[in-house]
Amino acid sequence: MAGSENAGDLSRILYVDLARRTYWVEERPELFTEHFGGAGAGIRLLSEECPQGTDPLSPKNPIVLAVGLMNGVFPLASKTVAMFKSPLTGNLGESHAGGRSSIAIRMAGYGAVVIRGKSESPVYLTIDEDGAKFRDASALWGMNSASTVGRIIREVEPGAGVRTIMRIGKAGERLIPYAYVTTETYRHFGRLGLGAVFGSKNLKAVVVSGKKSLKFKDPKAYRALYEELFNTFCKSPLMCKYHELGTPMNVLPLNMTGSLPSRNLQSNRFSGAQELSGENMAEKYLGRRTACAHCPVSCIHIAALREPYESEPYFYKTKMISYDYEPIYALGAMLDLKSPEGYLKLMDTVEELGLDAMSTGVVLAWATEAMERGIVKESDAGGLALKWGDHDTYIKAAKRIVSMENEFFQALAKGVRYASSKYGGEDFALEFGGNEMPGYHTGPVAHLGYLTGARHSHLDGAGYSIDQRMYKEGLKYTPEYAAKELFEEESWRQVLSSLVVCYFARGVYTPEAVSRCLRVLGLERSAEDLKERGRAILRQKYAFKYREGFSLRDLRIPKRICETPTPLGSITEEMIRAGLEEFERLVMG
Secondary structure, three states: OOHHHOOHHHHEEEEEEOOOOEEEEEEOOHHHHOOOEHHHHHHHHHHHHOOOOOOOOOOOOOEEEEOEOOOOOOOOOOOEEEEEEOOOOOOEEEEEEOOOHHHHHHHOOOOEEEEEOOOOOOEEEEEEOOEEEEEEOOOOOOOOOHHHHHHHHHHHOOOOOEEEEEEOOHHHHOOOOOEOEEEOOOEEEOOOOHHHHHHHOOEEEEEEEEOOOOOOOOHHHHHHHHHHHHHHHHHOHHHHHHHHHOHHHHHHHHHHOOOOOEOOOOEOOOOOOOOOOHHHHHHHOEEEEEOOOOOOOOOEEEEEEEEEEOOEEEEEEEEEEEEOHHHHHHHHHOOOOOOHHHHHHHHHHHHHHOEOHHHHHHHHHHHHHHHHOOOOOOOOOOOOOOOOOOHHHHHHHHHHHHHOOOHHHHHHOOOHHHHHHHHOOHHHOOEEOOEEOOOOOOOHHHHHHHHHOOOOOHHHHOHHHHHHHHHHHOOOOOHHHHHHHHHHHHHHHHHHHHHOOOHHHOOOOOHHHHHHHHHHOOOOOOHHHHHHHHHHHHHHHHHHHHHOOOOHHHOOOOOHHHHOOEOOEOOOHHHHHHHHHHHHHHHOO
């Protein structure tokens, strides 16, 4: 990208209308010079394209796929941001995916893709520098495995340069509000139901191929800065650990401190932590590592699971199944599933169906406790007896969630908030603003972060790390401190998710470092300018959320989080309510 052009190639926005099967390109340089692309551009486009009060599963709900100024330019700037109205929460839907998607979109010559309307019949899109083509997807509709869809499209569609294939499984077709979109087999737009939005549009897949190149005003300065950043990442002890063990490196430390939720958070420790630890999985099951485009870390860890053929003795098929901390928490610890083989089989099923692993695990954990308490009967579940640690039954249950074969599974398919409101058991329903709980029970700031975060995710304000710092330094919780730390952290992450930088790189991409990177790209922004832009983007997200009926004051605080101790002691509802008030004061400006 020529530094003198600032936004350069990114200023082109590709608009696609599925109903009319047309496309066009508009120049929007301000989305990148002022908003840096990614989340900043995405929330602007979503606010423009999504009418107030839109049904998330209606043709009026747009899909925005946006990349940023640093994608394809600097290491670990490897993600695409998806923006949409979430069918799970009814307000802001935002999901990030790695793989090759961001590089492919940029190399095709676009800063963002906006998909409107609904196709009359199943379709998939192919996008390149010449625009969009509409392909019949009738033969692909109904296929159980998103991976199979990807393999078929790869064989059918010619492609040059960098290519990405985003696709849905049956869960997206059935409009499950926590269905995800798979990209490059092992990466996903995981949370908040983008897969269901794809399905509501009869959109099975999006293929993007790009072969453009980038140019720089001062190649020497760019190469020097790139090499400095690359070497810093490669020598970082944390990045080395992510390379060796991946995110499951967190299993044992979190379990040791009593921060790992188990059995629907009835316990803060998991008795199977050793078996599902990053160390044990790497030693006994690791098949290979892989990386997102432009990333030297290779944190994606993939297990090789050998399974015998029923009719062929001594003959095995080998399945390659990715594993990360969050799925281990949700499908392992929350279900008290200690067997690595059992966990991997359940994970494989969830992946094939196209369900978000975190929401699925929390939903099944709630259902298991509800059955244990007698709130739900075996007859409600069609004869299935949900029991902790029983992976075979959980596999059957996941399939029934997608097939929605009876009233109970139809309720589970709508998420834990809906299921608990219908059957009871809201006291132990672990949902935050409608989104199922992430895997950190580190203290009050983590839970306050799930409630206040724009996506209701641990990745918003990183409350878990604030808790851990408080624990290490012996600090006591105050609502003022917690709200301020969450607000400032999430505001800064808006800058990183606009550029779009992987959050694993946040320790290197400080405001000062990002300012240097932008200078090489022809944009002069001070560290304080960047921080203020982050606060503005967060407030734009909250403006959208409030426009769609969200309120911090109306949030339900799960009682279970107050019943199970954390490393920082017990949480009270009063602590969280006071934090919500402080955060609202900050975010409303």
